[in-house]
Amino acid sequence: MTEDSKYTRQTVTSVHTWVPGKLFSVRVTRDDAYDFQPGQFARVGLPAADDPDGPPTLWRAYSMVSAPGQPWLEFYSIVVPGGLFSPRMARLVPGDALYVEKAPYGFLTLERFAPGGDLWLLASGTGLSAYLSILRDPAAWSAYRRIVLVHGVRTTEELAYREEIESLARRPDLASHFAADPRKLVYLPIATREALPGMPQERLTTLIADGRLEQLAGQALDPEAAKIMLCGNPAMLADARKLLGERGFKPGRRGIPGNLAVENYW
Ligand SMILES: Cc1cc2nc3c(=O)[nH]c(=O)nc-3n(C[C@H](O)[C@H](O)[C@H](O)COP(=O)(O)OP(=O)(O)OC[C@H]3O[C@@H](n4cnc5c(N)ncnc54)[C@H](O)[C@@H]3O)c2cc1C
Ligand SMILES: NC(=O)c1ccc[n+]([C@@H]2O[C@H](COP(=O)([O-])OP(=O)(O)OC[C@H]3O[C@@H](n4cnc5c(N)ncnc54)[C@H](OP(=O)(O)O)[C@@H]3O)[C@@H](O)[C@H]2O)c1
Known part of the structure; x- marks a missing residue:
């Protein structure tokens, strides 16, 4: 990851399961420079499944659950059966990486x-x-x-x-x-x-x-x-x-x- 990367590497701090195999939330660290409006979404990334230590290659949009005043980022997700991203996100454990694009997105504010x-x-x-x-x-x-x-x-x-x-x-x-x-x-x-x-x-x-x-x-x-x-x-x-x-x-x-x-x- 270089200084001018479009994304930062964040670390999973906790995972909460609401409905096993269907609904969960993930908290990750938040980069000091990451700022957003309530209602906006992040683009979050994971490495390719066959290169877990490699750079992120798969990206999805996730609305922020956490407020701008909270020092972590939190996302709430469904597990789409057969989906490329969400079943892998559901398997994250504390200490794992989740990549976050530096810019927030969206107009549901x-x-x-x-x-x-x-x-x-x-x-x-x-x-x-x-x-x-x-x-x-x-x-x-x-x-x-x-x-x-x-x-x-x-x-x-x-x-x-x-x-x-x-x-x-x-x-x-x-x-x-x-x-x-x-x-x-x-x-x-x-x-x-x-x-x-x-x-x-x-x-x-x-x-x-x-x-x-x-x-x-x-x-x-x-x-x-x-x-x-x-x-x-x-x-x-x-x-x-x-x-x-x-x-x-x-x-x-x-x-x-x-x-x-x-x-x-x-
Ligand atoms: C602006 C924006 C914000 C989003 N925020 C969230 C969020 O906060 N939480 C979240 O779980 N998802 C959110 N999504 C959806 C998310 O980006 C992914 O689509 C989802 O995680 C599934 O990824 P996947 O690769 O497993 O399946 P994909 O290949 O992306 O999706 C496959 C199919 O699964 C179904 N699907 C996708 N997302 C959902 C969903 N959330 N609920 C029910 N069915 C779905 C659709 O039929 C879709 O065609 C958001 C999408 C957008 C565009
Ligand atoms: N494999 C499984 O067993 C399984 C089980 C559940 C979900 N899934 C996955 O989860 C996804 C669904 O997730 P979800 O249940 O969170 O979302 P959802 O299908 O959008 O359902 C959430 C709510 O929205 C309602 N709704 C759906 N279409 C609507 C419409 N046109 N107008 C008004 N209300 C509407 C649903 O009502 P209705 O109940 O009337 O549709 C339900 O109350 C599916 O795409 C599938 O990938 C899989």
């Missing part, structure tokens, strides 16, 4: 929106990653009246980070927000292939279309007040974009902030 109103964060599957960085960072909590986090998964065991999300109200730096409004964060875990007590067993797009998402959130999807992020499965994004577009939500253009920001994972 709060800069896309004017401040004020409510922030709706809608994810399917690992699309949750980008929102964890946003929730861990203090900025969104001051910028928006309320935050509604909707996480759509197949089964309830896939509701990764649920405990952390449910304990945000107890985070000392957020105490004043929750004291002023106990519903500062509305978290809606949604499972489609298993019953989750008290929640409908439906796709989040169905819940947008029939109005139940607004009922569950306790507020309207009003394009004048709501700023919506969508992240995850491209089919879900396409369906949700259509439904939300019909209701007046659209991405910003040429520097004019919009009320919809979207990131496809594949």
